[in-house]
Amino acid sequence: MATLTKRRDFLAANGGKRAVTPGFVLLVREREDGDDAIRLGITVTKKIGGAVVRNRMKRRFRALGRDILPTQGIAGADHVLIGRKGGVERDFDSLRGELSTALDRIRS
Numbered sequence: 001m002a003t004l005t006k007r008r009d010f011l012a013a014n015g016g017k018r019a020v021t022p023g024f025v026l027l028v029r030e031r032e033d034g035d036d037a038i039r040l041g042i043t044v045t046k047k048i049g050g051a052v053v054r055n056r057m058k059r060r061f062r063a064l065g066r067d068i069l070p071t072q073g074i075a076g077a078d079h080v081l082i083g084r085k086g087g088v089e090r091d092f093d094s095l096r097g098e099l100s101t102a103l104d105r106i107r108s
Contacts, residue, residue: 001069004041004078013041013080019102023087023095024061026102027080038073040065044083057083060092064099072103 004010016029042061044054061081073079087095 001065002037002039004039004080009078010041010043010080013078016078017106019105021098021102022084023090023098024084025082026099026106027082028074028077028106030074030077032076036075038069038075039078040069041078041080043080048083048085049088053088057088060095063092064095068096068099068103072100074103074107
């Protein structure tokens with residue numbers, strides 16, 4: 001699974017499909033470039049908290065991506081997780097369930 005690093009990719013994903021959960025917002029945009037790779041981007045703003053809190057949230061999002069996206073992610077699409085205020089306090093199993101539900105909603 002590749003990671004998104006360029007700002008233009010994040011902005012392009014913002015024009016895709018969106019699923020809002022209590023812990024995060026999931027954006028998914030199919031690239032239509034013939035590449036089946038699943039790419040993951042993570043955004044956590046300073047509104048969420050200080051550096052320690054933001055880094056913890058990013059680590060949790062990366063673990064979620066490694067855990068769920070290879071099996072349930074949309075092939076050939078960019079997936080962007082945007083952290084929300086309540087996401088840090090949520091336990092990992094709740095976040096895992098929310099991501100599965102969000103992917104199902106986007107797929108349908």
